[in-house]
Structures are given as structure tokens and as C-alpha cells.
Amino acid sequence: DTGVSQNPRHKITKRGQNVTFRCDPISEHNRLYWYRQTLGQGPEFLTYFQNEAQLEKSRLLSDRFSAERPKGSFSTLEIQRTEQGDSAMYLCASSSELSTEAFFGQGTRLTVV
Amino acid sequence: GEDVEQSLFLSVREGDSSVINCTYTDSSSTYLYWYKQEPGAGLQLLTYIFSNMDMKQDQRLTVLLNKKDKHLSLRIADTQTGDSAIYFCAEREDSSYKLIFGSGTRLLVRP
Numbered sequence: 001d002t003g004v005s006q007n008p009r010h011k012i013t014k015r016g017q018n019v020t021f022r023c024d025p026i027s028e029h030n031r032l033y034w035y036r037q038t039l040g041q042g043p044e045f046l047t048y049f050q051n052e053a054q055l056e057k058s059r060l061l062s063d064r065f066s067a068e069r070p071k072g073s074f075s076t077l078e079i080q081r082t083e084q085g086d087s088a089m090y091l092c093a094s095s096s097e098l099s100t101e102a103f104f105g106q107g108t109r110l111t112v113v
Numbered sequence: 114g115e116d117v118e119q120s121l122f123l124s125v126r127e128g129d130s131s132v133i134n135c136t137y138t139d140s141s142s143t144y145l146y147w148y149k150q151e152p153g154a155g156l157q158l159l160t161y162i163f164s165n166m167d168m169k170q171d172q173r174l175t176v177l178l179n180k181k182d183k184h185l186s187l188r189i190a191d192t193q194t195g196d197s198a199i200y201f202c203a204e205r206e207d208s209s210y211k212l213i214f215g216s217g218t219r220l221l222v223r224p
Contacts, residue, residue, distance in 0.1 A: 055209065
């Protein structure tokens, strides 16, 4: 297992288009998190899954954002009608119920033009 | 409310020790973390400390925790040019396990 994997690494899209990102967590990890990081800032929490259940969503997650984890393994984050303010690095992390450590993927950098 | 604060920038000479400081507000946080981020990359977990500990050492890294003052520090001994990166401290919210991050400290190691 090579760790948390995110695809694509980079995405450039026109304003108003929809985009979808994928995260494959470490295989035995049942917790999965999405964070957003803008330039010069630390990551900000977006949402959290335990298995397939989405247990918490940040107020940052507007109704244009939706995240799923249908089989409790990989997760997708979709942004509809993208805006320039959505430009950021989207980070996925996973952790095990028995562990205190959360491991991050390399992120997907979104640029909305 | 939740807030984690760090100084923005630190410059040290290669071979010296670096000390990166952080203050946090949630006294109920059980775990506190240090992550490293290199340009264009994700976050690498460096170390973490349990809130009932005062100190944790891991090779060149030493974490000090002052729970009374809600102050966390990361000391890097014998700092190398490869240590140049942004360092984030984070507290874990125990109800959801989400991490609350500071804005990061950019460490520059001069040859």
C-alpha cells in the first residue's frame, strides 16, 4: 500500500463547470477526511466519513459541494458550477479507528479560470 | 472557538537548532500534531503528542507541550537544508477526530 492516493493531481477548469476529485485511502482505514487549503493558509476541514457514513460537514461546504463514499472505500468530492474562489488545494486524509495518526494524500490542485 | 496560531517565518543556519512555536485554544484536545509540507506537496506527519505528556523525542525532533499555557513547540536539532518547508501544528477535535490547523511556519535553512 503506497498511502493515500488522490486523482487528478491538477485540474484546470472554466468557471461554471463541474469537477470531481477522487481519493483512495489507505486500505484498512475506515475514516476519511477532506480538507481545503488556500495559498498561505493551513488546511481547513470540509467533511468526514466513517465507513460510508458522512458524519460531519463544515459550513465551508456550500450546497455546490457534495462528497460521497459509497462503499466505505474510495471517496469523491464534486464541485458544481465552480467559482474562482474554489481555486485551492483539496486534500484527502485517512485514519484507522485504532490509530491516532491521520495520513494525507498529495492533494488535487484546482484552478478555476 | 477553535484557533491555532503560529509565527509565519523562521530562518536558521544549517546545523543550528530550529524551534517552531504554536498556541492552541481547545484545552480538551487529546492529541496535538506536527506536519511538514514541501512545495506543491501534501502533508507529511512528523510527530504527535498525547496531552498528558510534557515532552516527546523522536530522533532529531523534540516536542514540548505546556498544557497550562496551551503552548506547543517543535525543536529540530542539527537543522539541514532538506528541512526547509512549511510546518503546521494541529489540534485534534476529540468528538469528530478532525484536525484544526495553524497557518503554518515557513522554515528557511541557510547554508
